[in-house]
Amino acid sequence: MSHITLKASTLLEATLKSLLPAAVSAQCTRNHFLGDRSALQAALKSLFGSSTENSARLLLVSDGVHKLSGDAQANVDDFFKQLCTDSELPFEFLDISSVLSCRPEEVHASVEAVSVLKGKLHQRTPAPVVVLGSGSLTDVVKHTLFELGWSGVPFVVLPTALTVTAFTSHFAVLEESGAKRTRLSRTVDHCLWYAPVLSAAPQAMTRAGYGDLLARFVAYGDWYLGWKLGVAERYDELAFHLMEPFSGHLRRHAGALQQWPVSAEAIEDLAAILAMAGIAMSVSGETTPLSGYEHTISHALDYLHLTSGHALSWHGEQVALASLASAESYDQLLSLEKIDFQNVRPVSEERIKRTITQLLQTAPYFGFEESELTPEQRKSRLEALQPGIAKATLLFTEDYRKKHEKWLRARENITSFEENWISIREHLRMLVIPAAEMQSLIVAAGLPLVPEQTSQPTSALEYRWALRFAPFVRSRVSLADFIFWLGEDPALWATV
């Protein structure tokens, strides 16, 4: 029977059962797909019992953003509070935007946000936690609970949109001095995928979640390539096999994102695929299976925008666009009959430092305004950003140094990679999809195909800078490094 005839939520359980040992799957987030209020209420009762059995008050955490609940009478926060009252579950409501003293829309996942929330919670007795929220809020809360050592209390998330894989992954992506860093975090025990809320989420957010999933069609190639080069320490294809049964669903639902509200069937399938993506990364012990070159491009763009104080585009929207750049670069790579590192001189550590410093000093922080600024104006505006740039330079250089050392060691055995290129290429072809196919999925989903069309329009200059800076974004190897080590420019391997 073809996978595609099964609902993705059914396939999720079946795939986990067949590929994971029971002890491993017991540590993964349990997923509940709930179609209406009574199903949600029943799930809450089964998780928390009633007030008489469980005296600890639930800590309901929200970011304070007004979100539709699918119930015309109430927003998500009010809807959920009422549900707790009706279920006789005592609760305390915590609006994190007031804890962080920012506007609700400005809550983002940062090391600083974690430290403020930690300060607020550290003297309390651990209580069951329910997050009503976005990926950013989930990352902040799950990392705070991890650092506080709140491991024995139930931790439940009700995603308010299908945006990112944060809801079921053991990792949190947190910003520090403009750089995005992935940290091991607390596991979400239960994820409540509640269809009326997910369907009511803005169309652009659901699309973005879809875009984040497109990384699965390229990122695995990066991991394999890194391992074959001898730079990545380990490699396995468990996450690939966990995700592969859903590739038909993923292709089929691209078009469903053009309608709003998105059909219930597509919502449930996409929720299950996002859930599996988070689990696949968690059981792999790293985010590598779904985060390669394309994510470094997105992180580089976020760095530009965070440093200059501009708003960020949807993460998944940038990831989709960057997945196209990655697929185009793979097309180039896979067309090569021969790989030759011998003629490329290894770059010295000193030179790397200079390159990173120069890229960060000349970065197009001012987006579309860049072309209008005189050199003097630019210099004076840049001056204000220098403290942040200095911190980021240290962080990026320190991280890159680790990868550089591994590359210098790996380079000693590079002839074996060169000799085996044709068979490596064969395997890569199985792991990644051609750019033409990536492009058709992006178009079908209505996601932006050029940087100017992203939710916070990005200039071509910024985008090309992000491609060029991608090797220096983190210590993990990706296709960007491969291109750089070949002595070539990543911005010329992609057509955007």
Ligand SMILES: [Zn+2]
């Ligand atoms: Zn992502």
